[in-house]
Amino acid sequence: MHRRQFLAHAAALPLLWHGSRLYAAPDSGARLLVVFMRGAYDAASLLVPAGSDFYYESRPTIAIARPGSGPDAARPLADGWALHPALADSLLPYYQRGELAFVPFAGTADLSRSHFETQNSIERGDPGDGARADLRSGFLNRLAGELAQGRHAPAAFTQDVPQIFRGRVGVPNIDLGRGPAAGLTGDRARALAAMYQGTDLARPVEEGLDIAGRARDALARELSEANGKAVPVQRLAREAQRIARFMRDRYNLGFVDVGGWDTHVAQGAANGALARNLAQLGRALAAYAQAMGPAWRDTTVVVISEFGRTFRENGNKGTDHGHGSVYWVLGGGVRGGRIAGRQVAVGRDTLFQDRDYPVLNDYRGVFAGLFGRLYGLRTASLQRIFPGVRPLDLQLV
Amino acid sequence: MSATLLRALLLGLLLSACAVARGAGAPPLWAQVDRVTWGVTPAELQRARQMGWQAYLDAQLHPDPAAPLPPDVQQRIDALSISREDESAVYWDQLARARQIRQLPQDEQVEARREVRRVAGRRAAETAQRSAWRALYSPSQLQELMTWFWMNHFSVYAGKGYIGTVLPSYEDEAIRPHALGRFRDLLGATVRAPAMLIYLDNVRNASGKRNENYARELLELHTLGVDGGYTQHDVQELARVLTGLGIRPDARAPRVPRALRGQLVQDGLFRFDPSRHDRGDKTLLGRHIAGGGLDEVDRVLDLLARHPATARHISRKLAQYFVADRPDEALVRRLSATYLKTDGDIAEVLRALFSSPQFAASLKARKFKDPTQYVYSALRLAYAQGPAVRNPQAVTGLLGRLGQAPNRRVTPDGYPTAQSDWSGSGQMTARFDVAQRIAAMPAPFYREGGPDKDGAPRPRLPAPLPLAHAYGAQPGPFQALSPATRHALAEAGNVRQANAYLLASPEFMRR
Numbered sequence: 001m002h003r004r005q006f007l008a009h010a011a012a013l014p015l016l017w018h019g020s021r022l023y024a025a026p027d028s029g030a031r032l033l034v035v036f037m038r039g040a041y042d043a044a045s046l047l048v049p050a051g052s053d054f055y056y057e058s059r060p061t062i063a064i065a066r067p068g069s070g071p072d073a074a075r076p077l078a079d080g081w082a083l084h085p086a087l088a089d090s091l092l093p094y095y096q097r098g099e100l101a102f103v104p105f106a107g108t109a110d111l112s113r114s115h116f117e118t119q120n121s122i123e124r125g126d127p128g129d130g131a132r133a134d135l136r137s138g139f140l141n142r143l144a145g146e147l148a149q150g151r152h153a154p155a156a157f158t159q160d161v162p163q164i165f166r167g168r169v170g171v172p173n174i175d176l177g178r179g180p181a182a183g184l185t186g187d188r189a190r191a192l193a194a195m196y197q198g199t200d201l202a203r204p205v206e207e208g209l210d211i212a213g214r215a216r217d218a219l220a221r222e223l224s225e226a227n228g229k230a231v232p233v234q235r236l237a238r239e240a241q242r243i244a245r246f247m248r249d250r251y252n253l254g255f256v257d258v259g260g261w262d263t264h265v266a267q268g269a270a271n272g273a274l275a276r277n278l279a280q281l282g283r284a285l286a287a288y289a290q291a292m293g294p295a296w297r298d299t300t301v302v303v304i305s306e307f308g309r310t311f312r313e314n315g316n317k318g319t320d321h322g323h324g325s326v327y328w329v330l331g332g333g334v335r336g337g338r339i340a341g342r343q344v345a346v347g348r349d350t351l352f353q354d355r356d357y358p359v360l361n362d363y364r365g366v367f368a369g370l371f372g373r374l375y376g377l378r379t380a381s382l383q384r385i386f387p388g389v390r391p392l393d394l395q396l397v
Numbered sequence: 398m399s400a401t402l403l404r405a406l407l408l409g410l411l412l413s414a415c416a417v418a419r420g421a422g423a424p425p426l427w428a429q430v431d432r433v434t435w436g437v438t439p440a441e442l443q444r445a446r447q448m449g450w451q452a453y454l455d456a457q458l459h460p461d462p463a464a465p466l467p468p469d470v471q472q473r474i475d476a477l478s479i480s481r482e483d484e485s486a487v488y489w490d491q492l493a494r495a496r497q498i499r500q501l502p503q504d505e506q507v508e509a510r511r512e513v514r515r516v517a518g519r520r521a522a523e524t525a526q527r528s529a530w531r532a533l534y535s536p537s538q539l540q541e542l543m544t545w546f547w548m549n550h551f552s553v554y555a556g557k558g559y560i561g562t563v564l565p566s567y568e569d570e571a572i573r574p575h576a577l578g579r580f581r582d583l584l585g586a587t588v589r590a591p592a593m594l595i596y597l598d599n600v601r602n603a604s605g606k607r608n609e610n611y612a613r614e615l616l617e618l619h620t621l622g623v624d625g626g627y628t629q630h631d632v633q634e635l636a637r638v639l640t641g642l643g644i645r646p647d648a649r650a651p652r653v654p655r656a657l658r659g660q661l662v663q664d665g666l667f668r669f670d671p672s673r674h675d676r677g678d679k680t681l682l683g684r685h686i687a688g689g690g691l692d693e694v695d696r697v698l699d700l701l702a703r704h705p706a707t708a709r710h711i712s713r714k715l716a717q718y719f720v721a722d723r724p725d726e727a728l729v730r731r732l733s734a735t736y737l738k739t740d741g742d743i744a745e746v747l748r749a750l751f752s753s754p755q756f757a758a759s760l761k762a763r764k765f766k767d768p769t770q771y772v773y774s775a776l777r778l779a780y781a782q783g784p785a786v787r788n789p790q791a792v793t794g795l796l797g798r799l800g801q802a803p804n805r806r807v808t809p810d811g812y813p814t815a816q817s818d819w820s821g822s823g824q825m826t827a828r829f830d831v832a833q834r835i836a837a838m839p840a841p842f843y844r845e846g847g848p849d850k851d852g853a854p855r856p857r858l859p860a861p862l863p864l865a866h867a868y869g870a871q872p873g874p875f876q877a878l879s880p881a882t883r884h885a886l887a888e889a890g891n892v893r894q895a896n897a898y899l900l901a902s903p904e905f906m907r908r
Contacts (some may be wrong), residue, residue: 007857066726116556120807136810160800160823161466163807173823183833190902191885192829198881199903201820226857315503 001089014155026087029151031247033163033254033288035126036117036142037281039261041328042319043357045274046087047102047339049346050315051080058312062269072270077102081339090282094289094330098337101396103327105360106344107307109179113321115262118306124388125364133245137167139385141363143371144253146381154253157243163292164255172204174211174246197323214245238246240284240325244291245274258284261305265316285330296332300374302367302396303328308357324357327366333397340394341366365392400533402681424760426450427873431456431908432719432760433751434538436774437874438781439867441538454751458744459575460537470534470785478525479565485666488591489560489647491516494732507792514559516610517608521561523778524568525796525803526789532773533792543743543809544568549621551587552811554595557806559591563666564804567592567804578713580741581702584619588694591644591666602636604675612636614809620701622710627682634679636878638686641674642667660690671692701776708736712746721837722815728755763907765816768799770908775835775900778864780842784856789843795831832900836861837893865895878904 021115048064049055064084067076074082075092081102083092094100110118110128121128127141144152145168156165156173165171189209196205231293236258260277266276285301292299304327309319329336341361344350352358368382368391376387382391430445431437431514433454445453457785465471474480478798491513498509520733528548532541548568555561571590575583587593592737594600597611612635617629645651645668653661653672660671669691679686684700686693701707712732731753739745751758766774772795800819806812813819834841843855865875865886878886882902889895899905 114557116554116807135809159798161821168432170821172821175827176821188829188886191888195879195885195898201903201906204820204822205825208826211822212826218768226665265504297900309687316507335813 002294006089022386029252029298030293030300031252031254032374033243033247033256033299034302035285035301035303036119036123036162036164036255036257037070037261038257038259039115039305040262040307040309040321040325041278041305042263042267042274042308042309043104043305043324044319045267046084046278047077047104047326048074048082048084049080050074050076050082052346055311060313062267062313064269069286074127077339078337079339079343084275084278085270086279087143087282090286093135095337099289099330099332099334100311101329101334101336101338101394103329103341103361103366103394103396104323105357106304106327106341106363107323107325107357107359107361109359110307113307113323115306115321120163122304122306122363127364127386127388129213137355138162138164139367140164140253140255141167141169141171141188142385143375144171146377146385147253152253153251153373155246155251155255157239157246157254157256162257163254172207174240184209189213200332211246234280234283235289236280236284240288241291244288248292248295251296263309264314264318264320267318289330289332292332295303298333298335300329300331300370302370303330305362310355311351311357314354322356323352324359327361327363329396330369331397332391335395335397342394360393361394362390364389366394369393370396381396398871403618403714406544424757425872427868428763429454429751430765430872431774432492432756433542434740435542435770436777436908437530437867438777439873440781441777442868442871442873454748457537457539458748460577462541462574464536466531466536467534467785470530474527474530476521477527479520480529482520484563484858485614485645485648486718487516488666489645491559491562492640492646517559517561518728519561521555521564521804522790524555524561524564524819525793527565528803529773529789529792529796530786532769533777533780539747540573540576543747544573547572547583547645549577549806549811549814550714551583551593552806553592553804554807554809556807558595560595563591563595565632566590566665575743577747578742579746580707580736580743583727583743584702585698588615588639588642588698589664589667594642594644594667595680599639601776602640602642603673606635607633607636607640607675609633609636612639615639615701618809618811620710621704621706625704625710631681635683637675637677637679637698638681639695641670641672642691642694643670643673644668662691668748682731692701702741703737705733705737708733708741711741712736713748715746716755719747719764720753720755721762721764722817725755728753765820766906766908767812767814767819768801768824768828769796769803771906772799772831772835774908775832776842778867779835779900780839781856781867781894782862783839785842786842787856788842788844791844795834799827799831828906829901832905833897834899836900837863861892861896863892864899874904875899878902 012137044055045062045064050066067071067073067082069125075085075088083095085207091100095269108118108122108128110121112118123138123265124135125142126135140154144154154169154171156162157176158173159175161171161173193206193209196202243254243256258281263274266272269287288301289296306324308322308325310322314320344360348354350358364386368386368389371377371385372382372391372393374397382389426435427442427443429450430442433443448456460651463546494513495863498506501509528544533540551572553560553567555564569588571586572583575586598608601610602608602611609632611630616625616632616635617623621627644666645663651661651668651670653670662669671690674690676687676688682695682700683806686696709729713729715725716732717727720728732749735749736746772792776786776792786792793803797805801812839858843858865878867873868875882904886895890899
């Protein structure tokens with residue numbers, strides 16, 4: 001709800017997780033966190049098609065300079081692709097270690113170019129091509145439903161349960177960023193818990209108070225650590241660490257969203273608004289990876305966005321709503337260090353509608369392929385999660 | 398002994414006698430009132446007691462349309478821009494400005510577009526504020542409750558397009574006047590409502606360029622229900638019937654071929670454009686629908702509104718809202734029979750519901766509140782004594798905090814209302830936070846809107862009274878608090894904290 005209003009002003013605000021979910025995790029097995037960049041981030045600034053002259057022609061003021069051209073230059077990856085320099089310290093090492101892959105030309109067939117409609121359609125797992133799938137639930141909820149009892153422990157790290165997690169399986173939401181945690185401690189927490197003891201609501205109340213208490217303890221610890229080192233921990237990274245604690249200890253299927261990507265105006269290049277946001281998200285993901293500890297081996301993080309942005313710079317030194325995006329796949333078991341999925345050379349003749357990246361790797365196919373590998377799910381299960389899907393096995397894990 | 402106390406005791410005796418007369422199994426009046434309103438208060442209970450349950454219920458089922466709000470609340474509603482603006486003019490102005498934006502230099506377009514959208518956002522927010530005020534203070538409580546119910550049944554998402562702009566009339570003209578009337582009238586009003594036509598894309602549904610979105614939801618969500626026995630073919634045929642229903646883009650007359658002009662219908666922003674209508678014959682649910690104009694829609698709505706599947710779907714949904722998340726099938730059958738017998742008279746279906754043994758039983762079991770019921774009932778009780786809330790944004794903010802921001806459900810199925818949807822760990826702790834805010838932090842509810850009014854004098858709020866004793870010696874909802882809740886209240890350091898515990902208690906989570 002606030003999310004939509006948030007989008008309108010997102011560019012001006014600091015980057016915050018504004019939604020997430022977690023599931024209780026067993027001791028071993030795959031842990032999956034889906035991160036939704038709401039607002040449609042400019043993928044061509046993140047994964048720079050540095051080999052394409054057309055890219056530099058199309059973006060006179062916001063292109064990221066070719067690798068080797070100075071400190072602000074993109075960092076070379078593979079196949080003519082390069083990484084935004086804002087991620088050089090945080091995520092580039094993961095790529096170099098082979099724990100990070102990018103999937104360009106990823107997205108949905110949905111062409112509404114509306115933030116909310118496309119987010120909604122993706123969260124439901126709708127094909128987006130007009131053949132409506134009549135899906136009310138979210139695809140991560142259906143995934144949880146396909147995993148055997150005890151194998152799934154889902155949770156959303158969001159203010160309320162997002163569409164992607166709505167459905168038959170009960171999914172708790174854990175609001176890390178704000179809210180009641182501060183006041184629900186000590187005597188108050190004890191009094192509230194006592195009132196609910198023995199009632200049918202005892203379990204969620206206990207869980208909620210427990211989470212609020214942990215969040216407070218973690219905050220206190222972070223503050224003391226931060227003071228000790230005199231390094232202010234950024235809020236997004238701090239929340240990523242909290243999510244990691246939950247994903248390490250109790251949940252194994254999580255969702256979080258982060259806003260601030262709708263860069264119609266003055267998005268900047270190597271520096272600027274978008275660079276700052278990318279740097280924050282990169283540091284947060286790196287903090288998440290570190291906080292997972294040994295469980296990082298079994299962890300996969302998929303970062304998605306509703307659509308890409310126009311390939312050409314607009315008149316406001318920004319970009320408008322486009323089509324194909326670039327997904328990030330990060331994890332201890334990820335077969336990374338490469339650019340995965342179907343690709344075409346980036347040029348005027350390969351743009352979709354002469355304006356956007358095309359979608360060559362349908363998000364449903366990519367997720368279905370990943371789910372098949374992570375969980376050993378068979379066709380029937382994958383079809384229940386994404387009706388009519390053709391799984392695309394990119395051998396990501 | 399004071400005269401007041403004596404009177405209270407005598408009244409108590411009298412009431413106990415009444416309770417005996419009503420039979421030992423009769424549900425307590427406070428529980429009945431609690432269920433048919435946005436929350437029982439001492440004053441509401443007193444009113445029901447004076448009238449007697451049956452008369453009170455009659456009045457709630459057939460409210461006086463002129464029943465006044467408290468004058469200060471009415472004044473504040475009158476001062477809202479939605480009370481003063483002409484909706485069609487505002488909408489047309491937005492469209493005109495949106496067209497002009499394309500002529501602006503590119504760097505001004507984004508801000509200009511935001512400016513136009515802001516109008517829709519403001520009107521949506523004011524609509525939500527108006528409904529919060531009415532929920533808290535209207536004497537026609539059941540009508541307000543049912544207005545929410547139907548707004549949720551015929552849910553639209555205020556953030557899409559300029560729906561916010563046309564939301565005030567959607568609630569006030571399409572829904573509220575029919576909330577206790579005939580379902581057919583309610584359905585007919587939503588089919589002509591700009592908010593619905595925009596939300597489910599019927600503005601794009603034209604002969605040769607069909608859009609089935611609205612047709613599908615009309616069958617699945619609004620009338621027959623998902624198991625109502627219709628086919629994909631029925632959806633397609635209904636979509637054909639609905640071609641041509643749309644919105645007037647400006648005040649000018651449309652260009653319609655001479656032969657079809659007689660079929661053109663315009664009413665406010667609504668337009669039936671016969672040149673966009675598929676005039677062929679259709680078959681819906683096995684019935685032949687002879688091709689025509691807007692009269693096709695009327696015939697089809699008659700068919701749908703009187704369909705047994707619709708009776709069952711609506712009856713079940715009402716029973717879920719008022720009786721139990723999984724209602725007894727016998728009750729649903731009985732309500733369906735009443736629905737069909739009375740040609741979809743909502744008040745009569747509700748009367749049958751409220752007089753059913755299942756309803757009486759559910760008053761003993763109590764029903765978990767959804768977020769809106771929780772927030773409104775807490776505010777009604779906590780602020781029953783003082784002046785009316787002046788800043789309804791603080792109220793709608795709490796609804797958003799708990800996940801039921803008014804008219805913000807993105808999908809057309811409306812918000813769920815069952816306990817399983819709203820009793821997760823995050824929800825419970827959020828409710829504890831809301832309880833604390835309502836009980837212990839009243840200032841935001843009395844802050845005047847607008848940055849320029851920061852210096853406005855705040856009303857003097859009465860010192861908080863212990864809410865657990867709000868009903869004095871009379872029968873009320875807090876007579877049977879559990880020992881654990883009593884203990885928490887007793888241990889609270891002050892009245893505000895005790896009130897926060899009461900609003901956070903398991904007892905107050907139910908109605």
